[in-house]
Amino acid sequence: MTQATPANTYRNWSGNLQFSPQHIAKPDSIEAMVDIVQQARKQGRKVRMVGTAHSWMPLIETNDVLVSLDNWQGVESVDKNNMVATVRAGTKLHRLGEELFAQGVALANMGDIAEQSIAGAFFTGTHGTGAELGILATQLVGVTLINGLGDVITWHEDEHPDMMNAVRVSLGALGMVAMMQVRVMPAYKLHEKQVRLPMRDAHRQRGDFYKTEHRHAEFFWFPHSQDVVFKTLNLSEDDIKPPRTFDLILENRVVNIIMALGARFPAWGARLNKTMMGFVDKESMGTVNHAHQIFPTQRRLRFNEMEYNVPAEQWQACFDDLRDLYHSKGFGVNFPIEGRWVQGDAIWLSPAYGRDSAYFAVHQVAGYPYKDAFAQIEAIFRRYGGRPHWGKLNTMTRAEAHAHYARLTDFIGLREESDPQHIFGNAYLDGMLV
Numbered sequence: 001m002t003q004a005t006p007a008n009t010y011r012n013w014s015g016n017l018q019f020s021p022q023h024i025a026k027p028d029s030i031e032a033m034v035d036i037v038q039q040a041r042k043q044g045r046k047v048r049m050v051g052t053a054h055s056w057m058p059l060i061e062t063n064d065v066l067v068s069l070d071n072w073q074g075v076e077s078v079d080k081n082n083m084v085a086t087v088r089a090g091t092k093l094h095r096l097g098e099e100l101f102a103q104g105v106a107l108a109n110m111g112d113i114a115e116q117s118i119a120g121a122f123f124t125g126t127h128g129t130g131a132e133l134g135i136l137a138t139q140l141v142g143v144t145l146i147n148g149l150g151d152v153i154t155w156h157e158d159e160h161p162d163m164m165n166a167v168r169v170s171l172g173a174l175g176m177v178a179m180m181q182v183r184v185m186p187a188y189k190l191h192e193k194q195v196r197l198p199m200r201d202a203h204r205q206r207g208d209f210y211k212t213e214h215r216h217a218e219f220f221w222f223p224h225s226q227d228v229v230f231k232t233l234n235l236s237e238d239d240i241k242p243p244r245t246f247d248l249i250l251e252n253r254v255v256n257i258i259m260a261l262g263a264r265f266p267a268w269g270a271r272l273n274k275t276m277m278g279f280v281d282k283e284s285m286g287t288v289n290h291a292h293q294i295f296p297t298q299r300r301l302r303f304n305e306m307e308y309n310v311p312a313e314q315w316q317a318c319f320d321d322l323r324d325l326y327h328s329k330g331f332g333v334n335f336p337i338e339g340r341w342v343q344g345d346a347i348w349l350s351p352a353y354g355r356d357s358a359y360f361a362v363h364q365v366a367g368y369p370y371k372d373a374f375a376q377i378e379a380i381f382r383r384y385g386g387r388p389h390w391g392k393l394n395t396m397t398r399a400e401a402h403a404h405y406a407r408l409t410d411f412i413g414l415r416e417e418s419d420p421q422h423i424f425g426n427a428y429l430d431g432m433l434v
């Protein structure tokens, strides 16, 4: 008999996390946020923040107080002299994009979707692609947060460079962030193109060319197919050119059907993916749109995902190993692998800390087995010194985290100062941050 789910069960996007917060708070002012922390201090309660629950790791999990800043959204101001926007931390990225655009500015880069809150996206190290562009949090120049003592603290990169490199990727462990100051640039348009290349060429000759010759380049490989699809985005002054209806149907419907069938009938995966490739043009007609509209795509099919960062110069070797694993007998995951690049940075807990990086993301349709396959894939990432995306599925241990992040001990020290009672803790964070 299946057990009934309690009425107050909270689920994340893919459904792999389910928990029951005692109370969900939706403050609409900084005073209300301070009050939540003060009450928690007095009552010895724990507080976790949630954006849009798009992370797979148990970062938002709590059986105590869950705080959503859904009622605390919007761009407060744009300082065009310094090109810095001040944004409420609960603002969803799609709303942020629209409000910035209305003021003639934009973020320099974004990821695949725009459903996340700006806080949730930045604080897990969310990234897009672009060999000369950092993860999203590199754009953060200042924050206002409520620490575990209930104090309202303001940090800015000019006065507090270390604090900023700690908070940029901080998993909600240093406090409840209320305001974020973000570097912006004049609004711009991007030209998107896709090319289908034989894997040989794509990976031996063209990959490095693509990643350096385009502002943004990423690739998708449908397991078992002989081709790789490269997607590039470059600055453009051209008129808006929407995608063809056929491409939209392909991306939003046909791919989803093929992926769902491949998960249901793993043995059909090779044939399905090769059929899928037959629909993809050798070279797309190309589309042009404003940056905030062209970066995000629709992700209607729910999936579980793991993503690792490896040193940029190792991307080809790492990909070859992944491809061999996917081709090995009985390996039943058929969902495409996505490859991207980002510039290295100095953020203490950024997977791109100190190294230009490549990212590989692997997926399985939600509801289908993934753990064995992901464990085998993770073993490959580990061989390449891989560091996981903090928001996506991984089994990184505390010892591994210390080996990867030279400043983790400093981060833990700052957490002790900021939140000595670990009000903002949960089982996962308390296990990692010691």
Ligand SMILES: Cc1cc2nc3c(=O)[nH]c(=O)nc-3n(C[C@H](O)[C@H](O)[C@H](O)COP(=O)(O)OP(=O)(O)OC[C@H]3O[C@@H](n4cnc5c(N)ncnc54)[C@H](O)[C@@H]3O)c2cc1C
Residues within 6 Å of the ligand: 013, 048, 049, 050, 051, 052, 053, 054, 055, 056, 059, 060, 069, 089, 090, 111, 112, 113, 115, 116, 117, 118, 119, 120, 121, 122, 123, 124, 125, 126, 127, 128, 171, 172, 173, 175, 176, 177, 178, 299, 389, 391, 392
């Ligand atoms: C379909 C899909 C596509 C994705 N695409 C990409 C991609 O292209 N690139 C990429 O890198 N990642 C991607 N991700 C991962 C995603 O960007 C991250 O998991 C991100 O953290 C989710 O944002 P969120 O608002 O849902 O945050 P949540 O998952 O709700 O929270 C993430 C963390 O932020 C903390 N937090 C939230 N608000 C606050 C606050 N106000 N103060 C302090 N801490 C706070 C939470 O406590 C938690 O630790 C994708 C995820 C999905 C489901």
